Amino acid sequence: MSIKYGLLALLEREPMYGYQLRTEFERSTGATWPLNIGQVYTTLSRLHRDGLVAETGEADDQGKVVYQLTDAGRVELERWFTTPVTQDARPRDELAIKIALAVTTPGVDARAVVQAQRTATVRHLQELTRLKTRADDNADTAWLLVLDSMLFRAEAEVRWLDHSETRLARLEPPPAAAPRAPVTPHQQEARR
Amino acid sequence: MTDLALELRDVTRVHGSGPTAVTALHRVNLKVAPGRLVAVMGPSGSGKSTLLQLAGGLDTPSEGDVVVEGRRLGDLSRAGLAELRRRSVGYVFQDLNLIPALTAVENVALPRELDGVKLAQAREDAMAALTDIGVADLAKRFPDEMSGGQQQRVAIARALVGPRRLLLADEPTGALDSNTGEAVLRTIRARCDAGAAGVLVTHEARHAAWADEIVFLRDGRVVDETGTLGAPDSLLEGAQ
Structure with a gap:
């Protein structure tokens, strides 16, 4: 748009x-x-x-x-x-491309990539939900509709990630090499 | 850690024995403080419902400890466990389990009556619970005179009537449409904001997002978890 x-x-x-x-x-x-x-x-x-x-x-x-x-x-x-x-009309889906490349790139633990993304997306969902709880049901209809749209999209992404994880779990176990998965800010904090 | 409403310490649950043994949960740790809502997500068979049954004393771990309000369930006698289940723990299931022949207020009063509380007091507690949930006007209705969402909110009132401060909910929005399900989640969230501790089992991320923390189970193991959130405004800052 x-x-x-x-x-x-x-x-x-x-x-x-x-x-x-x-x-x-x-x-x-x-x-x-x-x-x-x-x-x-x-x-x-x-x-x-x-x-x-x-x-x-x-x-x-x-x-x-x-x-x-x-x-x-x-x-x-x-x-x-x-x-x-x-x-x-939508831009290329970087996430789908990233996971597809993770599966085919040697030494990358695709399941770890999926998990890290899911954690990040679910945290995004939590943040959207908290914004929703702050909104006024009667006064903020337009804003609530935008929030719902973002919530449903994020939920769809989590479902696709769950589906991908199940599909990957049916493959061989992840490689022994150290996973090169993205680290969420929360995980970084937890490791400190 | 008596300030926790619920703690699972290295809990393992194995069904059966020998070569046919199935590990439903493997060394799971979980802490839920009063005022907090923790969601447990995972596909079918991941151990979500087993975790909830162990947390509520409906099942016994093969290894590890379940601690409710500072009491190790393994140390309790059968009678002590039954009492703890009645007085400390409230359940909300996908199947509402309201008794059809009783009105909403009678359904909610029932756990108090079973606990030996006098009828008048039990009714008073039930009305207080229904009022807290915002459905006092449904008090005299029978289950078949209420919508699914209304019944589920009555079930939440029943789960938290009296002194019970630990709410265990297993797919509580399962049979409800999106908006009604959201109203039920708002209610659970509000009860936790008011001081109850909650564990919400769900396979839907949008529902889990109402929780403060989310634990992901797969094949009985915790594979992932989110921690405490920052300020929600960070989302908008990120967008700019």
């Missing part, structure tokens, strides 16, 4: 100026996607060039330019909402 659609969606609510868009964007996504103001203004100028937003012609009290959605912008936004996100 580009910032473009985020800004179009916010402008569908009401006309806004750049800094306001940045603040509302971060509020809606629970600050999981921080924007710098430069990105906002660059995107706004492209949207303006493409006729998707227009200046209202009114500056606010401090002289900031206020933008509104055009009809073309509204059509573009509707198209985005009604088009499913495609799987191949």
Whole structure:
């Protein structure tokens, strides 16, 4: 997803100026996607060039330019909402590639790599869950939806890691060589 | 270590003997302090439920010690163990095990009545437990008049009625939908935040994530564990 659609969606609510868009964007996504103001203004100028937003012609009290959605912008936004996100739009999965390489690289204990990753992912899940317990069920719906999405993705990763571990366990025992597995910050601390 | 609600010290459980012996748990150590929730994860057959049964005195280790509130279960007589199970330990199972002919408050009062507490006091304790869990309005309902989530919360109230401060939960969200399951986990979490100690057995990472620590079992051995978390805000700092 580009910032473009985020800004179009916010402008569908009401006309806004750049800094306001940045603040509302971060509020809606629970600050999981921080924007710098430069990105906002660059995107706004492209949207303006493409006729998707227009200046209202009114500056606010401090002289900031206020933008509104055009009809073309509204059509573009509707198209985005009604088009499913495609799987191949996602970046390459570094974790899957790492585990695949761990299995085929001599001297690497792939099961240790899986375990270390699972510990890290489960800790991430715990952190997300704690953020969720702090949220207000009624006031923070958008933030809770983003958190749930992150929780379900992390859970899926743990399930895949469990599945991978079981698959690896059916293979030969891990090599006797010292495992070259990643070490989580917690494990490092525990070893001190 | 009397400040721990539960401790497993090098606990091994072997079923059978000779060449057919099966090691369900192998030298497992676990410490649970009051106010803490520990999740035990692992695939089927990894020893999760065996661990919970040993922790609650429903099974006996082949080697090692189980210590509940400072008392070694191996030192207790059969009667002493039964008393400890009634007074110190509360169970929540996937199968709710509420008695169909009793109302919610009668179900929750039952362990107190079995413990010799007078009926009026047992009912009072039961109402207090239901109120703590936030389901006092269900007191007069029978199990078949409640949803699965409501029944499970009543079961949690029953597990923690009276002085019992150790909650052992075996897949307590198993039959529930995602949102109802989450409400049950919130309840367990809240009870631990209020001072109870909990052990939650689950195969779902999203549920285990409600715990302070997570222990991973595979083939009866602890293969991994997470420790105490830092501040949750670190997640957002990391994202920036």
